[in-house]
Amino acid sequence: MDFNDTPEEAVFRAEARKWLEANATPRAEGAAAPMRAGYARVEADALKRAREWQAKRAKAGYAKVTWPKEFGGMAGTPIQQVIYNQEEAKFDTQGGFFDIGLGMCIPTLMTYAKKDVLDRYVAPALRGEEIWCQLFSEPSAGSDVAGLKTRAVKDGDDWVINGQKVWTSGAHYSDFGILLTRTDPNVPKHKGLTMFYINMKDPAVTVKPIKQISGGANFNEVFFNDLRIPDSQRLGAVGDGWKVALTTLMHERLAVGGGAGGAGPDWKELLELARQTELEEGPAIKNNVVREKIADTYVRTQGLKYTTYRTMTALSRGQQPGPEASIGKLVSAPKLQDITGFGTDLQGAAGVIMDPTEAPMDAGFQQGYLASPGLRIAGGTDEIMRNIIAERVLGLPGDIRVDKDVAFKDAPTGR
Amino acid sequence: MNFDFSDDQKALREQAARFLRDQCPPKAVRAILEGGDTYDRKLWKAVAEMGWMGTAIPEEFGGLGLGYLELCVIAEELGRVVAPIPFASSVYLATEALLVAGSAEQKQKYLPKLASGELIGTFASSEGPNAATPRSVKTTFRNGKLDGAKEPVADGSNADFAVVLAKTGDSGDRALSLVIVDLKAPGVSVEALRTFDPTRNQAKLSFAGAAAEALGAAGEGVALTRQILDRAAIMLAFEQVGGADSCLAMAKDYALNRYAFGRQIASYQAIKHKLADMYVNTELARSNAYYGAWALATGAAELPEAAAGARISATQAYDYASRENVQTHGGMGYTWELDCQLFYRRAKNDGLVLGPQRVWKEKLVSQLERKNAA
Numbered sequence: 001m002d003f004n005d006t007p008e009e010a011v012f013r014a015e016a017r018k019w020l021e022a023n024a025t026p027r028a029e030g031a032a033a034p035m036r037a038g039y040a041r042v043e044a045d046a047l048k049r050a051r052e053w054q055a056k057r058a059k060a061g062y063a064k065v066t067w068p069k070e071f072g073g074m075a076g077t078p079i080q081q082v083i084y085n086q087e088e089a090k091f092d093t094q095g096g097f098f099d100i101g102l103g104m105c106i107p108t109l110m111t112y113a114k115k116d117v118l119d120r121y122v123a124p125a126l127r128g129e130e131i132w133c134q135l136f137s138e139p140s141a142g143s144d145v146a147g148l149k150t151r152a153v154k155d156g157d158d159w160v161i162n163g164q165k166v167w168t169s170g171a172h173y174s175d176f177g178i179l180l181t182r183t184d185p186n187v188p189k190h191k192g193l194t195m196f197y198i199n200m201k202d203p204a205v206t207v208k209p210i211k212q213i214s215g216g217a218n219f220n221e222v223f224f225n226d227l228r229i230p231d232s233q234r235l236g237a238v239g240d241g242w243k244v245a246l247t248t249l250m251h252e253r254l255a256v257g258g259g260a261g262g263a264g265p266d267w268k269e270l271l272e273l274a275r276q277t278e279l280e281e282g283p284a285i286k287n288n289v290v291r292e293k294i295a296d297t298y299v300r301t302q303g304l305k306y307t308t309y310r311t312m313t314a315l316s317r318g319q320q321p322g323p324e325a326s327i328g329k330l331v332s333a334p335k336l337q338d339i340t341g342f343g344t345d346l347q348g349a350a351g352v353i354m355d356p357t358e359a360p361m362d363a364g365f366q367q368g369y370l371a372s373p374g375l376r377i378a379g380g381t382d383e384i385m386r387n388i389i390a391e392r393v394l395g396l397p398g399d400i401r402v403d404k405d406v407a408f409k410d411a412p413t414g415r
Numbered sequence: 416m417n418f419d420f421s422d423d424q425k426a427l428r429e430q431a432a433r434f435l436r437d438q439c440p441p442k443a444v445r446a447i448l449e450g451g452d453t454y455d456r457k458l459w460k461a462v463a464e465m466g467w468m469g470t471a472i473p474e475e476f477g478g479l480g481l482g483y484l485e486l487c488v489i490a491e492e493l494g495r496v497v498a499p500i501p502f503a504s505s506v507y508l509a510t511e512a513l514l515v516a517g518s519a520e521q522k523q524k525y526l527p528k529l530a531s532g533e534l535i536g537t538f539a540s541s542e543g544p545n546a547a548t549p550r551s552v553k554t555t556f557r558n559g560k561l562d563g564a565k566e567p568v569a570d571g572s573n574a575d576f577a578v579v580l581a582k583t584g585d586s587g588d589r590a591l592s593l594v595i596v597d598l599k600a601p602g603v604s605v606e607a608l609r610t611f612d613p614t615r616n617q618a619k620l621s622f623a624g625a626a627a628e629a630l631g632a633a634g635e636g637v638a639l640t641r642q643i644l645d646r647a648a649i650m651l652a653f654e655q656v657g658g659a660d661s662c663l664a665m666a667k668d669y670a671l672n673r674y675a676f677g678r679q680i681a682s683y684q685a686i687k688h689k690l691a692d693m694y695v696n697t698e699l700a701r702s703n704a705y706y707g708a709w710a711l712a713t714g715a716a717e718l719p720e721a722a723a724g725a726r727i728s729a730t731q732a733y734d735y736a737s738r739e740n741v742q743t744h745g746g747m748g749y750t751w752e753l754d755c756q757l758f759y760r761r762a763k764n765d766g767l768v769l770g771p772q773r774v775w776k777e778k779l780v781s782q783l784e785r786k787n788a789a
Contacts, residue, residue, distance in 0.1 A: 001417060003417075005416065303728055386688040
């Protein structure tokens, strides 16, 4: 048991480090990692900076370490990807716009699309020139995404699509998307779905940003009004959309370590805040309630960090990550809400101040508090994550599904 | 990155698990609970024959000379079956005290017999509910004689000798020292205490001019105690993780076989989510314990915070799992007949025996403050 790289891993890390030093600026000492794009306000020039950085990374092969060389990757191992992410995290780079496309959409294309499609779309996506989004959730199909209603109807060699998606991250700046539709309402819900890819700039597609609690607007409603696409844009067989969607979601789950972005204040920031803050009875760092919160947060953060190391070890040995890989979001999102709620409380009445020039530590606690409810919901709610752990890890039975054997059109719905 | 046990260590785990399933079924634990004896002598002998007490003791002192990773693997399996033997007291505490502070002569005298299980040791610092500090400790060691009383002392009724925290100076941090005392010698009386978890004996040790000898330098009692407890906390964390794992397994098994309102209770989210939380807490604790094992095995400078993290996380996981295991079993879980109680008791015992969460949280944050200077 040790934390050292194998000799090969050490060589890879040194090379990545050398390339980063030549091409990026180290993150300032003590600077808090930025909130993930989409939950905090995104600066206006962020997309431009992200594209520039992505093009640079792609040229060097670091944009997707694990992808085959023919697609612009390095044919590297998952552990090499993690090592690269760790090194990049020490530099001040802008990311966050390409994760969905490169992490989920393009890998789905790689599994289901023909060569000419891949030749056309993979490289521009990797270079950050074209951005992809994932169009799954709908107003009446969130946690139960297979209950979606957007209809695709065959018309000659084309499909005509009508309906609405929601919570589509980045749809407003995306060029393409993968779209899950219902093609047969006369069979049970999982069986009547079909996947396509579409051009988001088609005039039949309307994107409306949704303003979030945080004030940001990274999620969107997306409307399809007689969107006509050729059958060649279908991914997988007609009726096999659920299987294709599971491929997409599996890629999401395997994206161990995630991007380079941080996730807001943690125990170190609380320690720092407590040192800066004077309470009625003296310095906050001397307060036992504060000290207990620092300890509790530390234990969960470190537990998660070492859990990631266990996952990396499995990857390093060429094994599939164990079930421990599934607990990350369920721990980190509520922890962020907890610690930022505590940190704002510590500031007393001034805890409400969002102005980064007024609030301590660039208002990181306030921003985190407003961002955290979104993190507890996006990509699977806390409740869905618990179901996943209970069913897939512990092997407990699924819920009784009253719509399981019913034609979708006859399944009970709300308004 | 290699943050896992080796194949050999995993094979040892398998072997230990098989052995304990056979040698330490719940009815063996229950026999101790119901007052048969203060520990399971047959199991102790069997474990000694496996050489487990000497896992981390160097071969020159009669141990197996394997290491702490192997000892942690065994600890997890002992915790899984709530083994009613003085392993923690003798191996994690007394043996560590000798390894950390013993003279060559003391090591030669005690370690081979600790390794063989022939001698049982323990560690005695508490004097009732007050924290054992230079201000509160009243037991004194003067001119080779020990006077005073210690309680509770884990395995006090089972141990042949104790490492005792005693007053040797007047005041301040250097007022305390460690001494070794033979519990069978004149001037020592041992009285078993009625406790929360009868499967782990606790006793009051009284000393009236009992002969004793210094362990480590005079005035080092506070510093040595901290070191010994840090090391023990990591190994006990593995026992706690093993216990928490057992609670989850029991709760899952029951929930799959118990039907209510026409279906398995394991199909209700109220139960599923509870079990998912048990799993999450236990995995976090396991990862923190792994980090502790790494620090212990490599003698890393991070050992104090690794120990505190492992201790807090394991105590939280075992507390939660043992409570919610009873809850998942419903009324049956509260009966004497079911084994839920064994884990409910042991979780509390383990959570207190090296000091409660409050103490470890304070240690942790003090350490973090030092490491992250303002």
